[in-house]
Amino acid sequence: MVAGQKITPELIQAIERNLNLDLPIIQRFGIYLNDISPVSIHNEADETSRIFLDESKYSYTKLFPVGGENALVIKAPYLNRSFQSKRSVSSIISQALPGTLILAVVSIVFALIIGVFGGVIAALNKDKWIDKLILILSVIGMSGPSFFMAILVAWIGGLLWFNSIPLPVIPFIIAAGLFVYFLVRENRREASSKLFSMRSVRAVVKAIVIGFGIWLGLVLLVSIFSLGDWVYWSLSLPGTGLDMTGSLYSLDEWEGLYLNPRNLILPALTLGVRPLGVVVQLTRSSLLDILKQDYIRTARAKGLSENKVVYKHALRNALNPVITAVSGWFASMLAGAVFVEFVFGWKGLGLEIFNALEKEDFPVVMGAVLVISFMFVILNILVDVLYGLVDPRVRVRS
Numbered sequence: 527m528v529a530g531q532k533i534t535p536e537l538i539q540a541i542e543r544n545l546n547l548d549l550p551i552i553q554r555f556g557i558y559l560n561d562i563s564p565v566s567i568h569n570e571a572d573e574t575s576r577i578f579l580d581e582s583k584y585s586y587t588k589l590f591p592v593g594g595e596n597a598l599v600i601k602a603p604y605l606n607r608s609f610q611s612k613r614s615v616s617s618i619i620s621q622a623l624p625g626t627l628i629l630a631v632v633s634i635v636f637a638l639i640i641g642v643f644g645g646v647i648a649a650l651n652k653d654k655w656i657d658k659l660i661l662i663l664s665v666i667g668m669s670g671p672s673f674f675m676a677i678l679v680a681w682i683g684g685l686l687w688f689n690s691i692p693l694p695v696i697p698f699i700i701a702a703g704l705f706v707y708f709l710v711r712e713n714r715r716e717a718s719s720k721l722f723s724m725r726s727v728r729a730v731v732k733a734i735v736i737g738f739g740i741w742l743g744l745v746l747l748v749s750i751f752s753l754g755d756w757v758y759w760s761l762s763l764p765g766t767g768l769d770m771t772g773s774l775y776s777l778d779e780w781e782g783l784y785l786n787p788r789n790l791i792l793p794a795l796t797l798g799v800r801p802l803g804v805v806v807q808l809t810r811s812s813l814l815d816i817l818k819q820d821y822i823r824t825a826r827a828k829g830l831s832e833n834k835v836v837y838k839h840a841l842r843n844a845l846n847p848v849i850t851a852v853s854g855w856f857a858s859m860l861a862g863a864v865f866v867e868f869v870f871g872w873k874g875l876g877l878e879i880f881n882a883l884e885k886e887d888f889p890v891v892m893g894a895v896l897v898i899s900f901m902f903v904i905l906n907i908l909v910d911v912l913y914g915l916v917d918p919r920v921r922v923r924s
Contacts, residue, residue, distance in 0.1 A: 527609060527610075527886065528541050528545075529541055546576060549576070553576075557576055557577065560577055561603070561604040561605075561606070562603040562604065562605065562896065563603070564600060564601065564602070564603060565589075565598065565599075565600055566598075566601065567592055567596050567597070567598055567599075568584070568586075568596065568597060568599055569595050569596055570595055570596070570597050571595040572595060575595075577596075579597070579599065583604050584599070584601045584602070584604055585601060585602050586599040586600065586601035586602075587599060587600045587601070602616070603616070603896075604616070605892070605893035605896070606889040606892075606893070607889060608882075608887055608889055608890050609886070609887045609888070609889065610887050615889050615890050615892075615893040616893070618878060618890055618893075619878070619890075619893055619894060619897055622873065622874050622875045622877070622878040623874070623875050623897065625773065625774055625867075625872060625873050625874035625875070626859075626860055626863050626867070626874035626875040626876055627860075628774065628790070629790065629793055629794055629797060629859075629863060629866075629867070629872060629874060630797070630856055630859040630860055630863065631856075632790060632794040632798075633793075633794045633795075633797040633798035633801070633859060634798065634855065634856045634859065636794060636795070636798040636802070637798040637799075637801040637802040637804075637805055637852075637855070638805060638848075638852060640802055641801070641802045641803075641804070641806045641809060641848075642805060642809050642841075642848065644660050644664070644802075644806045644809075645660075645805065645806045645807070645808065645809025645813065646809060646810075646813060646836065646837075646841065647660065647727060648806065648809075648810040649809070649810045649813040649814050649817070650836065651728065652814060655732075656727075656728060656732075657810075659731075660806060661806075661807070661810075663803075664802070664804075664806040664807055665803065666803075667799040667800060667802055667803035668800055668803035668807075670799060670800065671865075672796070672797070672800070672866055673865040673869065675796050675800075676793070676796045676865055676866045676869035676870065677869055679792050679795055679796045680770045680771070680792060680796075680869055680870060681770070683766050683768050683770075683791075683792045683795075684766070684768050684769055684770030684771075684792060685770060687765055687766050688765050688766060688767065688768065689765040690762040690763060690764055690765050691762070691763050691765065692760035692761070692762055692763070693760055693761050693762070693763045694741065694757075694758065694759070694760050695759045695760055695761055696741050696744070696757055696759060697734075697737040697740070697741035698734075698737065699737075700733075700736075700737035700740050700741065701733040701734045701736070701737030701738075702733070704732070704733035704736055705729050705730055705733035708728075708729035708732055708733060709726060709729045741757065744757045745757050745758075766791075767788070768788055768789070768791055769788075769789065770792075770870070771869075771870050771871035772786060772788075772870070772871060772872075773786075773789060773871060773873040773874075774786065774787070774789060774790060774872075774873070776789070789870075789872070792870060793866050793867070793870040793872050796866050796869075796870075797859055797863060797866050800855075801851070801852065801855040801859075804851050804855065805848055805851065805852065808847050808848050808851055809844065809845075809848055812844040812845075812846070812847050812848065813836075813840060813841060813844040815844075816840045816841075816844045817840055821839070822835060822839060825839050846913060849912055849913065850909060853905045853906065853908070853909040854905075856905060857898065857901050857902040857905050860875060860876075860901060863876035864876035864877070864879050864880050867880070868880050875897070875898075878894065879891060879894050
């Protein structure tokens, strides 16, 4: 593959020597570790040496000589060159990684915000219908494979909903009246004048569900008895206007490359669905355990408002397992983005890995795996530090 169509025994021998394929595997592995290590030993004089300090490969700073012709240097890790393009693997990864990092950060922020909010609502309404609905949706999100969810979201968001869609009016008219009724009834029952509270959220969801249920019944009656088409009155909602494929930068024939952040919405939504389900369930279970603790009962006995008890005291201590899960999911997104980036045509590290695997371009695959592994390690260290900021009980004290 490297030699192309003009293959000769001499050319094969030269390529094998250049890639160190003529050496035992232990020596090849040692040379590879020496290349990727930030501190390494290289030969300064002999250009035929396998560890020759080639300035076209390494950006280095010499520390001190180590025996005759060798020297200890500090350098950037050398990840070899692509078999296909002959480009440096480091340059390929450095160009592709920002796109994947942006996609992963937006996805995990979306999963955190929506997931923690949904988990809190589910915990405060334990065993009620809204709790069961949130749990069902979270299980569906966790169960959806990335490649399937990517195709589904691209099809719905970039094709079916690209243009304006009709929205039925009748169910929302019914839901508006039911919402006012439920809210007034709950406020009277609890002798409260607060309009914006957890009761409001419950009233909205309940009113929409019942409103659509009544509307579907009316549609059935109208279709059976031919009572007219008034139940089909609708308003046209604007479409998403989102493309099924596209990267962060789009190419215009006249303007060249330009930033197109709209292309981030669908892949970020797809990539964030699975961690969203995990965050919902972890937040719910952890918060339910914390709310049973003695200090929570003490806080309530002191007369603190329920919002302060939940959000200031309980939720902060319930976030430890969520932080652990988010750190793992964020690193996994860098690897799991392969399918999502391929389906949406998003130019990132995942798409580079897919193309390299398809072409058997092993240096690119190895370099990408090393970078992702390094990020796993760094994120685990950051999580340990973050624990101390969130929970003072685990801080290191001298």
